[in-house]
Amino acid sequence: MENTATSFIETWNSYFILGSYVCFGIGLLIIFFHEVKIMMTSNEKERYDYVNNHEIRYFWYSIIAFIAGIALYFSAVITPLVPVDNSMKVYVSLFFLAGFVVIAYLILSSVLRILYPRFLENRLMRIRNKPRISTTGNKMRKLSDEEETVHLDRSQLAEQSSTIHSAEYDVWLDEKTGEKRVEKYMAYEHAEKCGECGFYTMKIDTEEIVKQPTEQEGGLLLEHYRCSYCNHREAREVSIAALSSNVKGTAG
Numbered sequence: 001m002e003n004t005a006t007s008f009i010e011t012w013n014s015y016f017i018l019g020s021y022v023c024f025g026i027g028l029l030i031i032f033f034h035e036v037k038i039m040m041t042s043n044e045k046e047r048y049d050y051v052n053n054h055e056i057r058y059f060w061y062s063i064i065a066f067i068a069g070i071a072l073y074f075s076a077v078i079t080p081l082v083p084v085d086n087s088m089k090v091y092v093s094l095f096f097l098a099g100f101v102v103i104a105y106l107i108l109s110s111v112l113r114i115l116y117p118r119f120l121e122n123r124l125m126r127i128r129n130k131p132r133i134s135t136t137g138n139k140m141r142k143l144s145d146e147e148e149t150v151h152l153d154r155s156q157l158a159e160q161s162s163t164i165h166s167a168e169y170d171v172w173l174d175e176k177t178g179e180k181r182v183e184k185y186m187a188y189e190h191a192e193k194c195g196e197c198g199f200y201t202m203k204i205d206t207e208e209i210v211k212q213p214t215e216q217e218g219g220l221l222l223e224h225y226r227c228s229y230c231n232h233r234e235a236r237e238v239s240i241a242a243l244s245s246n247v248k249g250t251a252g
Helices: 002-040 044-081 086-129 145-151 154-161 243-249
Strands: 167-173 180-186 202-211 219-227 233-240
Touching: 002 044, 002 086, 044 086, 145 167, 154 167, 154 180
Parallel strands: none
Antiparallel strands: 167 180, 202 219, 219 233
């Protein structure tokens, strides 16, 4: 009977070890698939949008796989060291499995929520500022804010000057052929540094217009920020230009 229990525990632990390797492999494959997809996206704007919309999700999937792998591996390694009867080691193994899942989740999820947003923002900015190549193979130049104004139409200028979910436009120009490329970015989607915890986990949660702008007088917008790590909240007032000023600013 004792030999049967011992054999069962050894088999049980070997399955845990095997399962941990499978989970580690799945986690690495998810990251590999994501990076290959990025490399296969040749257009920088499409690459930016893909990373912005999908990177955290894929990274979180890989984190879940690593959490499972870590929990299975350490449970299989530590369980045989516990001085209890073999008939009880299955329950000990499950106890350690649950404990390591919680520990690994707290550690790795903190990495994702605290440290990763800053890395992601830096990566997005590198993609956004990477020199574009025109259809003729020439290196394009990113225009300054002052230079790009003449290349934007009325609606684009209005979006850029809007205080509610404002858009940012980058204009790239091939000075040899005159080829132009206009790219749109949503400013409110990106994380900022939290003044409470210091991590880049502060984003706009909601926006409300406190005072509507008129033709003669400006308005007031209230942006409510929330930190996804420490849950710190703060509100920031943003002035809205008078409607007459907005019209003049968008005239072509």
